[in-house]
Amino acid sequence: MIWDSWSDLIAMGGYAKYVWGSFAVVAVVLVGEQVALALRHRSALKAARTAGESS
Known part of the structure; x- marks a missing residue:
């Protein structure tokens, strides 16, 4: 298409x-996906820290 x-x-x-x-x-x-990924990443880091402290 050509616009005037x-x-x-x-x-x-x-x-x-x-x-x-x-x-x-x-x-x-796309923004929702980025927010969801950031929240999942934060949750995974928290779980890894918690697992590391209990071992």
Whole structure:
């Protein structure tokens, strides 16, 4: 697609809510995955420290 202006790009030919909505969903999922990984990593480190102290 070729756009004449930035507003045409943002409007996406009338499909903006679907296009930008899908981008938003993907962004939320990616951020959520990063948060979940960080929490799991923190939990694993805590469990490893606890296991190391009890041995």
